[in-house]
Amino acid sequence: MQMPRVGTRKIYYLIQSRLRQHDIKLGRDGLFSFLKSEQLLIRPRKSYIKTTWSKHWMRKYPNLFKGIKPERPDQVWVSDITYVTCKEGTIYLSLITDAFSRKIVGYEISNDLRTEGPLQALKMAIKNRKSALPLLHHSDRGLQYCSAPYQQLLRKHEIQTSMTEANQDCYHNALAERVNGIIKNEFFPVNAVNRQEMNKIVTQSIYIYNNKRPHLSLKYQTPSVMHQINHS
Numbered sequence: 001m002q003m004p005r006v007g008t009r010k011i012y013y014l015i016q017s018r019l020r021q022h023d024i025k026l027g028r029d030g031l032f033s034f035l036k037s038e039q040l041l042i043r044p045r046k047s048y049i050k051t052t053w054s055k056h057w058m059r060k061y062p063n064l065f066k067g068i069k070p071e072r073p074d075q076v077w078v079s080d081i082t083y084v085t086c087k088e089g090t091i092y093l094s095l096i097t098d099a100f101s102r103k104i105v106g107y108e109i110s111n112d113l114r115t116e117g118p119l120q121a122l123k124m125a126i127k128n129r130k131s132a133l134p135l136l137h138h139s140d141r142g143l144q145y146c147s148a149p150y151q152q153l154l155r156k157h158e159i160q161t162s163m164t165e166a167n168q169d170c171y172h173n174a175l176a177e178r179v180n181g182i183i184k185n186e187f188f189p190v191n192a193v194n195r196q197e198m199n200k201i202v203t204q205s206i207y208i209y210n211n212k213r214p215h216l217s218l219k220y221q222t223p224s225v226m227h228q229i230n231h232s
Contacts, residue, residue, distance in 0.1 A: 009216060059146060064162035065138040070100035073227045074131035077105065077159075079139040080176035081118060084109075084188050086198045093202065094121040097179045099138070102215055103223035104179065104206050105129070109199055115147045122150065126157055138162040140173050183209060 012031050019026055026034075070076045076099035083090050094117045096106035106125030110117030122137075129135070137154055139145040141163045154161055164173050187205035188198075214220040 014214065060141045061146075061161045061163045063138075063165050064136055064160065065099075066165075068136075072131070072133070073098050073101050073103070074129055074133065074135055075100055076136045076138060076162075077125060078173060078176035078179075079118065079121070079137065079145065080173060080180050081113065081142070081144070082180040082184050084184055084198065084202075087194045091195060091198065092117055093180070093183070094118040094144075095176070095180055095183065096121050096125040097176060098223070098227060099175055101223045101227035102175075102179065102218060103210050103227040104183075107202065107206055109202055113144065115144045115149055118144045119150055119153065122153055126153070126159075135159045136162050138164075138173065139176070140164045182213075186213075 065076060065078075068076065077096050078099050079094070079096045081092055081094050083092050085091075092110050092113055094106075094108045094110070095104055097104050105128050106121040106123070108117045108120035108124070110120075135158075137159050139162075144150060145163065151161065183205055187208070188201060193201065210224045211222055214222060215226075218226050
């Protein structure tokens with residue numbers, strides 16, 4: 001119920017102890033076959049709304065994240081915007097994710113694509129930051145991230161700016177896109193709730209993502225565990 005669209009590999013990891021407890025012999029491939037036979041495999045949702053407008057006059061910054069493999073939390077943050085739908089229409093979700101631990105450290109829901117949404121997500125991330133070591137903020141070349149208020153806040157906290165290269169946003173900001181996709185496609189209902197209910201769902205979903213959902217790339221650890229271990 002908490003993770004209604006989580007992948008089969010993660011389901012198998014989470015239920016292994018229960019299978020052994022009840023002496024049920026079922027491998028991962030067997031679970032795939034069972035879910036397929038019961039028509040329970042999840043089909044990915046497709047995105048159609050463009051949330052990045054990079055053809056603007058404001059300054060763009062070079063890609064400093066290219067070739068870097070983060071070795072600790074709060075070394076690189078990746079930012080992106082996605083959209084979700086509710087009864088009132090389309091609303092936008094701004095996320096900031098730690099590139100090492102995959103933990104969502106800042107988020108904000110807004111009714112439009114103005115800078116205020118990403119700016120509030122950044123303020124939350126800065127408030128939650130635990131390290132004073134150098135930090136890189138990576139995003140696409142969208143208007144929101146190039147705006148004066150956003151860049152001023154980064155400079156105030158001595159956070160270096162990095163942006164995707166021209167015409168390659170979807171490839172060079174893949175981690176942020178991936179996390180956005182997980183939150184939107186695995187947790188959110190479609191056109192089923194109003195704005196107030198969606199706010200609650202966002203908060204609950206991000207908590208579950210950070211604290212309960214195992215990550216393949218983290219060897220089935222949760223983002224919060226990885227974030228805390230490497231801060232201690």
